[in-house]
Amino acid sequence: xxxxxxxxxxxMARYMERAENIAxxxxxxxxxxxxxxxxxxxxxxxxxxxxxxEAGYLAxxxxxxxxxxxxxxxxxxxxxxxxxxxxxxARRNARAQRTAITRDMWESLNSAFLDFPAHATACIxxxxxxxxxxxxxxxxxxFRGAMLNTILxxxxxxxxxxxxxxxxxxxxxxxxxxxxxxxLPENELAGGGVDTTQLSAILRSVSAHRSFRWVxxxxxxxxxxxxxxxxxxxxxxxxxxxxxxxxxxxxxLAASYGAMPPCAATAEEILRRxxxxxxxxxLQSGLHDFLADFIAGNNRLASExxxxxxxNG
Amino acid sequence: xxxxxxxxxxxxxxxxxxxxxxxxxxxxxxxxSRQAESMFRRTGITFAVYGAQExxxxxxxxxxxxxxxxxxxxxxxxxxxEQRVRALNxxxxxxxxxxxxxxxxxxxxxxxxxxxxxxxxxMGAEPPRGIYSHIMGIDIVRTxxxxxxxxxxxxxxxxxxxxxxxxxxxxxxxLPDLFRANRVAPVERYPEDLxxxxxxxxxxxxxxxxxxxxxxxxxxxxxxxxHSFLADRMGVELVEGxxxxxxxxxxxxxxxxxxxxxxxxxxxxxxxxxxxxxxxxDSMLGVPGIFDLYRAGRVTIVNAPGTxxxxxxxxxxxxxxxxxxxxxxxxxLQNVHTYNCRKPDELAYVLEHMAELVVKETHGSGGYGMLxxxxxxxxxxxxxxxxxxxxxxxxxxxPTLALSTCPxxxxxxxxxxxxxxxxxxxxxxxxxxxxxxxxxxxxxxxSLVVNSSQGGGTKDTWVLEE
Numbered sequence: 001x002x003x004x005x006x007x008x009x010x011x012m013a014r015y016m017e018r019a020e021n022i023a024x025x026x027x028x029x030x031x032x033x034x035x036x037x038x039x040x041x042x043x044x045x046x047x048x049x050x051x052x053x054e055a056g057y058l059a060x061x062x063x064x065x066x067x068x069x070x071x072x073x074x075x076x077x078x079x080x081x082x083x084x085x086x087x088x089x090a091r092r093n094a095r096a097q098r099t100a101i102t103r104d105m106w107e108s109l110n111s112a113f114l115d116f117p118a119h120a121t122a123c124i125x126x127x128x129x130x131x132x133x134x135x136x137x138x139x140x141x142x143f144r145g146a147m148l149n150t151i152l153x154x155x156x157x158x159x160x161x162x163x164x165x166x167x168x169x170x171x172x173x174x175x176x177x178x179x180x181x182x183x184l185p186e187n188e189l190a191g192g193g194v195d196t197t198q199l200s201a202i203l204r205s206v207s208a209h210r211s212f213r214w215v216x217x218x219x220x221x222x223x224x225x226x227x228x229x230x231x232x233x234x235x236x237x238x239x240x241x242x243x244x245x246x247x248x249x250x251x252x253l254a255a256s257y258g259a260m261p262p263c264a265a266t267a268e269e270i271l272r273r274x275x276x277x278x279x280x281x282x283l284q285s286g287l288h289d290f291l292a293d294f295i296a297g298n299n300r301l302a303s304e305x306x307x308x309x310x311x312n313g
Numbered sequence: 314x315x316x317x318x319x320x321x322x323x324x325x326x327x328x329x330x331x332x333x334x335x336x337x338x339x340x341x342x343x344x345x346s347r348q349a350e351s352m353f354r355r356t357g358i359t360f361a362v363y364g365a366q367e368x369x370x371x372x373x374x375x376x377x378x379x380x381x382x383x384x385x386x387x388x389x390x391x392x393x394x395e396q397r398v399r400a401l402n403x404x405x406x407x408x409x410x411x412x413x414x415x416x417x418x419x420x421x422x423x424x425x426x427x428x429x430x431x432x433x434x435x436m437g438a439e440p441p442r443g444i445y446s447h448i449m450g451i452d453i454v455r456t457x458x459x460x461x462x463x464x465x466x467x468x469x470x471x472x473x474x475x476x477x478x479x480x481x482x483x484x485x486x487x488l489p490d491l492f493r494a495n496r497v498a499p500v501e502r503y504p505e506d507l508x509x510x511x512x513x514x515x516x517x518x519x520x521x522x523x524x525x526x527x528x529x530x531x532x533x534x535x536x537x538x539x540h541s542f543l544a545d546r547m548g549v550e551l552v553e554g555x556x557x558x559x560x561x562x563x564x565x566x567x568x569x570x571x572x573x574x575x576x577x578x579x580x581x582x583x584x585x586x587x588x589x590x591x592x593x594x595d596s597m598l599g600v601p602g603i604f605d606l607y608r609a610g611r612v613t614i615v616n617a618p619g620t621x622x623x624x625x626x627x628x629x630x631x632x633x634x635x636x637x638x639x640x641x642x643x644x645x646l647q648n649v650h651t652y653n654c655r656k657p658d659e660l661a662y663v664l665e666h667m668a669e670l671v672v673k674e675t676h677g678s679g680g681y682g683m684l685x686x687x688x689x690x691x692x693x694x695x696x697x698x699x700x701x702x703x704x705x706x707x708x709x710x711x712p713t714l715a716l717s718t719c720p721x722x723x724x725x726x727x728x729x730x731x732x733x734x735x736x737x738x739x740x741x742x743x744x745x746x747x748x749x750x751x752x753x754x755x756x757x758x759x760s761l762v763v764n765s766s767q768g769g770g771t772k773d774t775w776v777l778e779e
Contacts (some may be wrong), residue, residue, distance in 0.1 A: 001569045
């Protein structure tokens with residue numbers, strides 16, 4: 001496979017995953033702003049920060065307004081992380097690699113791209129934002145389903161998986177980092193009572209507010225939520241689960257190419273730390289520092305992979 | 314819906330389709346037509362339009378009424394095409410070696426030597442099996458019952474084969490009844506045939522299966538869909554110039570596992586851009602050093618550089634002579650009668666009858682640089698008359714009545730539209746010819762220009778089996 005092909009497959013998957021994550025973040029932000037205790041626009045600010053779009057937004061808009069935020073995250077062409085831009089970039093990468101992806105994958109991606117602008121405009125005008133966000137998630141699921149059901153289990157599959165799970169790990173870590181203050185034990189000790197709305201919002205953003213109950217029988221405890229999203233091996237969007245997938249994909253590549261580059265060891269090392277991690281200790285030594293370290297390590301792994309597999313020739 | 318001939322006799326091969334069409338309302342046919350369009354859009358069968366920003370990916374309109382050729386007609390066509398492509402390849406071998414045909418005075422020397430498409434760097438090169446143009450499209454028009462003429466040869470990088478394959482795919486998906494009722498020769502072997510052809514011309518000293526790539530100028534090229542389509546169907550890499558490098562006397566591609574040797578390059582970029590060390594120095598699309606490797610027999614370039622000399626419009630009028638010269642037999646397929654403006658008496662005729670003729674620049678392509686006399690204004694005709702007078706060697710002319718028509722679905726039902734036919738020929742260890750080809754149709758009433766860049770569409774093309 002060409003290095004350029006691997007690069008395009010990887011970014012195609014990253015941008016499809018990012019489109020879905022932006023929709024998830026918006027869903028939570030929107031929900032929280034509907035609640036009576038929302039103190040104005042702090043939720044939207046947190047949403048923008050999680051999406052990595054705060055600075056970009058504020059450079060364009062003086063105030064944080066619901067309509068502006070929704071438009072910026074969904075339809076703004078100048079925002080590289082808007083759903084529209086993500087779909088366009090994913091499609092551009094896919095189109096450059098039509099030979100590498102299956103017809104089912106291409107069709108699901110291409111029709112999402114073609115249908116999105118008109119559908120989004122109509123939904124927003126009709127006050128149907130939640131339906132639109134569902135639609136985006138459906139399309140992302142359709143794409144992943146098409147991929148899992150049709151793609152050959154060779155390097156094409158592995159590079160696509162790497163893109164998906166590096167992006168997902170980054171996203172889960174960002175959501176936690178933006179909300180880490182509600183996850184700190186002091187929050188409860190300080191006596192104010194846990195803000196369960198915030199906790200449930202974090203879970204909703206990863207489609208886990210119900211599955212959480214099956215894993216942790218008691219009420220929302222902040223450290224349980226952190227544990228669920230960081231260390232739990234059953235939760236498919238947890239950092240640990242993402243790293244299980246990354247390690248497996250790198251092992252698959254190593255097996256099919258007959259060579260084990262250093263990035264495989266890097267991923268295994270991060271996974272080992274997550275497997276042996278203890279939530280209490282992480283919280284004691286600082287959740288924010290832990291997450292910042294993780295995000296940096298995740299980025300380092302991404303560039304090691306790009307180097308090892310000649311993404312840039 | 315009726316519309317076949319309006320009382321005229323329906324030609325035999327069309328009987329089955331005519332009765333099928335009569336069983337459907339116009340509305341039903343239009344619905345099918347819209348379904349076809351959405352299928353094309355979903356699969357991404359688009360072509361890029363230069364200079365049209367907002368609609369930079371367009372669909373080529375597809376007409377659901379097939380164009381049908383009988384088995385007997387096809388046998389004759391196939392024999393004529395084989396004769397022609399073998400003669401054209403013999404011509405290219407000769408031109409780049411001893412130039413017997415020029416010595417014999419059958420083709421004017423200056424027409425070849427001073428032609429922009431003649432590549433002197435190819436003199437004495439020995440392509441595998443002596444083949445220059447492995448992949449060709451011969452544009453054909455029907456001029457009467459069981460009578461076909463060649464309108465144009467395409468020996469450089471003919472495109473359109475992906476439309477032939479996708480048109481069939483779409484038709485079989487949407488109108489399975491039609492295929493049950495008619496025995497239509499399949500076209501789906503083309504990618505396999507293409508691969509076999511490319512393998513058969515790999516450098517001869519290989520002790521392994523040759524590595525083949527398709528070389529594209531990139532995503533923004535108008536035929537990019539086709540490049541990726543063909544690479545995909547053959548199961549080979551689609552590469553750009555930046556993915557290839559010449560090192561250690563070999564052509565290598567940059568893969569996820571480092572460099573890998575390449576043996577056969579099906580290139581879809583023009584000669585000029587192939588190698589900046591030899592041709593256009595500013596080319597970013599090609600691969601520096603690839604031409605030297607080619608001459609040394611280390612890699613095969615398909616089609617070979619310099620094949621434009623065989624499809625130049627000024628050479629076209631000599632093709633019947635070329636066929637006789639190399640095969641010793643008269644041509645099976647005739648040319649469309651062509652006035653060669655370099656000959657004074659023919660020039661005089663062209664200047665006098667310009668409003669009745671199709672006048673073409675010898676170096677033009679894609680339907681640009683031509684005048685369709687009857688469809689043009691007086692001012693346009695005058696403008697062309699001045700151009701032709703100033704540079705007669707740069708023009709040829711043909712009568713306009715050459716294109717036959719085929720029933721085509723429009724807003725007011727079925728009506729006749731002009732069509733041509735481009736069969737796709739492969740030449741390697743043997744000739745491989747896909748039954749049918751691409752039918753292009755001029756969708757505007759009365760129009761004779763079938764090029765997609767000029768409002769043309771396509772049809773599925775059937776060769777009926779006996």
